[in-house]
Amino acid sequence: MLTETTTRLVARFTDAVSRATDTAPTEVVISLREVSARLVMEGGQVLLVPALPAGRLSSRDGGVRRQPGQRGHHVVMAFRDLFGVDRPPVVLITGGNKGLGLETGRQLAQRGLVIVVGSRDLDRGRDAAASLDGLGPGATAVQLDVTDPASVASAGDAVRDQLGRLDVLINNAGIIVEARPTEVTAEQMRPVFETNVFGPATVTTAMLPLLAASPHPRIVNVTSTTGSLTLTANGADFGGTPETRMAYAPSKAALTMLTLQYARAFAAAEDLRHIKVNAVTPGYTATDLNHGAGRRTVEQGAQVIVAMATIDDDGPSGSFVNHAGTVPW
Numbered sequence: 001m002l003t004e005t006t007t008r009l010v011a012r013f014t015d016a017v018s019r020a021t022d023t024a025p026t027e028v029v030i031s032l033r034e035v036s037a038r039l040v041m042e043g044g045q046v047l048l049v050p051a052l053p054a055g056r057l058s059s060r061d062g063g064v065r066r067q068p069g070q071r072g073h074h075v076v077m078a079f080r081d082l083f084g085v086d087r088p089p090v091v092l093i094t095g096g097n098k099g100l101g102l103e104t105g106r107q108l109a110q111r112g113l114v115i116v117v118g119s120r121d122l123d124r125g126r127d128a129a130a131s132l133d134g135l136g137p138g139a140t141a142v143q144l145d146v147t148d149p150a151s152v153a154s155a156g157d158a159v160r161d162q163l164g165r166l167d168v169l170i171n172n173a174g175i176i177v178e179a180r181p182t183e184v185t186a187e188q189m190r191p192v193f194e195t196n197v198f199g200p201a202t203v204t205t206a207m208l209p210l211l212a213a214s215p216h217p218r219i220v221n222v223t224s225t226t227g228s229l230t231l232t233a234n235g236a237d238f239g240g241t242p243e244t245r246m247a248y249a250p251s252k253a254a255l256t257m258l259t260l261q262y263a264r265a266f267a268a269a270e271d272l273r274h275i276k277v278n279a280v281t282p283g284y285t286a287t288d289l290n291h292g293a294g295r296r297t298v299e300q301g302a303q304v305i306v307a308m309a310t311i312d313d314d315g316p317s318g319s320f321v322n323h324a325g326t327v328p329w
């Protein structure tokens with residue numbers, strides 16, 4: 001969505017630059033108060049390469065090239081003109097430090113969103129945010145354990161204080177605890193429900209005031225096909241083993257229902273009606289969650305998360321989808 005707008009606008013303005021300077025620019029640096037972006041022309045295509053917080057641009061990053069005779073032009077544009085929005089949207093991804101969460105951050109950064117990596121270990125979160133540096137308008141990390149309300153509250157404060165807004169929340173953090181069906185205990189199931197169900201509820205409640213203030217807020221709950229009652233009743237093969245699903249699948253069914261409840265509640269509340277909340281499933285994806293046994297790549301798995309994080313205003317709310325479309329409840 002942003003890329004198309006960017007491409008169109010940049011094409012228009014690189015024309016203007018060529019006319020003004022008599023040379024076709026191969027590179028354009030956008031420098032704004034909040035964000036800088038470098039656009040590279042390749043084979044007639046405009047690529048948005050890195051977009052770094054303005055203060056961090058250096059000539060080493062290929063940012064500032066003002067000297068005559070060098071490639072590139074230093075051009076200042078209003079963010080609204082460049083992206084069609086006032087400022088880049090901000091997304092918070094829980095469990096954003098690895099696996100599908102990190103890949104979702106990578107794909108959303110490339111679409112021009114500011115990434116907030118929620119990570120229960122701040123150092124791992126910072127490493128993940130650093131790995132996204134240069135892909136989009138910026139990435140930062142907050143300490144966020146979805147099972148710890150104090151951690152969730154401080155993460156919300158950090159987002160508000162550092163970025164001043166939140167447009168997209170991705171409830172991605174999730175765990176599996178293996179339990180033999182014949183011996184399962186509440187102790188085995190509890191942490192799974194704490195992380196996969198109560199966690200998204202805690203985070204959503206904490207972020208709701210920021211989301212409600214956004215013009216186009218989106219919540220994506222990363223659930224699982226194993227949480228589909230219909231597919232399970234019909235004997236679908238989800239991969240994995242009965243042990244991996246004993247606590248996990250019921251927790252994901254609960255998360256899917258939680259999504260529906262939010263969708264109905266938001267639709268009924270005047271100040272929350274603009275929030276779209278959807279459940280997505282990435283499919284059986286090779287990550288640490290299944291010790292790499294998944295059949296899909298994280299690049300493939302993250303696509304549906306990204307798609308629902310960036311749906312436009314006439315997109316659905318209260319849906320349950322995967323890469324192929326609607327998933328049965």
Ligand code: NAP
Nearest residue numbers: 095099100145146172173174223224283284285287288289
């Ligand atoms: P992963 O590589 O194991 O990543 C899970 C992420 O969740 C990690 O960042 C982990 O942080 C984080 N996390 C776990 N407990 C947390 C907590 N209490 N607070 C904050 N973060 C926590 O697994 P993944 O496959 O990417 O899973 C991402 C989501 O996709 C999960 O909700 C999962 O259920 C869902 N999903 C996955 C598949 C699949 O086949 N992989 C299929 C369907 C749905 P640490 O690094 O600190 O452990």
